[in-house]
Amino acid sequence: MKRCLFKLVLFLVLGAIVNVAVAWGFAAWSAPANVESPEFTSRKIAEDEIEGVTRLRVFGHTRVHHGMFSQLIVDGTMGHVLATAWIVPGDNYSETRAGWPLRTLRCRNLAEIDMGGRMSITISANTANPIEGGIVLSPFPTGSPAQSWRALPYQPIWTGVVVNTILYAPLVWILTVSFLKMRRVIRRKRGLCVKCAYDLRGDFSAGCPECGWRRAEKDAQQTG
Numbered sequence: 001m002k003r004c005l006f007k008l009v010l011f012l013v014l015g016a017i018v019n020v021a022v023a024w025g026f027a028a029w030s031a032p033a034n035v036e037s038p039e040f041t042s043r044k045i046a047e048d049e050i051e052g053v054t055r056l057r058v059f060g061h062t063r064v065h066h067g068m069f070s071q072l073i074v075d076g077t078m079g080h081v082l083a084t085a086w087i088v089p090g091d092n093y094s095e096t097r098a099g100w101p102l103r104t105l106r107c108r109n110l111a112e113i114d115m116g117g118r119m120s121i122t123i124s125a126n127t128a129n130p131i132e133g134g135i136v137l138s139p140f141p142t143g144s145p146a147q148s149w150r151a152l153p154y155q156p157i158w159t160g161v162v163v164n165t166i167l168y169a170p171l172v173w174i175l176t177v178s179f180l181k182m183r184r185v186i187r188r189k190r191g192l193c194v195k196c197a198y199d200l201r202g203d204f205s206a207g208c209p210e211c212g213w214r215r216a217e218k219d220a221q222q223t224g
C-alpha cells in the first residue's frame with residue numbers, strides 16, 4: 001500500500017516535470033508571431049475606454065495581447081486593428097501561455113505597448129525587464145515587435161497543471177514499464193542476469209551469484 005502510494009506520487013511528480021518541459025519547449029521554440037489571422041475581440045468598457053484582445057494560437061502556445069484604447073477602428077474582415085487606435089494607460093500586456101494539451105504556464109510582458117497596423121506591439125525604451133512570471137530568453141531591442149519576445153513562463157495555470165500532469169503521469173509509467181521489460185528481455189537473450197546484468201552465460205537455473213536473483217527462497221520472496 002505504502003509502496004503503491006509512493007509509486008503514484010513518483011509518477012505524478014515525473015508527469016509534472018514532463019508537463020513543464022513540454023510547456024517550456026513550446027514557449028522557447030514555437031512562434032505564435034507568425035500566425036496569419038489572429039483572433040481579435042473588443043469590448044467597450046467606458047466612453048473612452050475599449051478593451052482589445054488579440055489571440056495568436058499555434059500548437060502548444062498562445063500569445064495574448066491585451067490593450068486598453070481610447071479609440072479603436074477594427075478591420076472587420078481581417079480582424080486587425082487599424083492605425084487609428086490609441087492606447088491608454090491600463091491593463092496593457094502581451095502574455096504567453098504554453099503547454100499541451102492545455103496551457104499550463106504563463107508569463108506577461110508588461111512593456112508599454114503601441115498597437116499598430118497588424119496589432120503589433122512595440123516594446124518601449126524605458127522598460128529594462130518587463131517580464132513578469134518568466135525567465136527572459138530573447139532580448140527585446142527598442143522598436144522590435146512584441147510578438148517576437150520569448151521567455152520561459154513559470155506562473156501556473158492550475159487547470160492545465162492538474163489535467164496535463166494527470167495525462168502525462170500514466171504515459172511516463174507506461175514508458176518506464178516498457179523500458180524495464182525490454183531491458184529484461186534483452187538481458188535474458190544475452191544470457192545475463194535479468195536483475196543486475198551479471199554474465200550467467202545463459203544458465204539461469206542456478207540463479208545469480210552476484211545479486212542473488214532466484215538464489216534463495218528468501219530472496220525470491222523479496223524480489224517477488
Ligand SMILES: [Zn+2]
Nearest residue numbers: 193196208211
Ligand atoms: Zn544478478
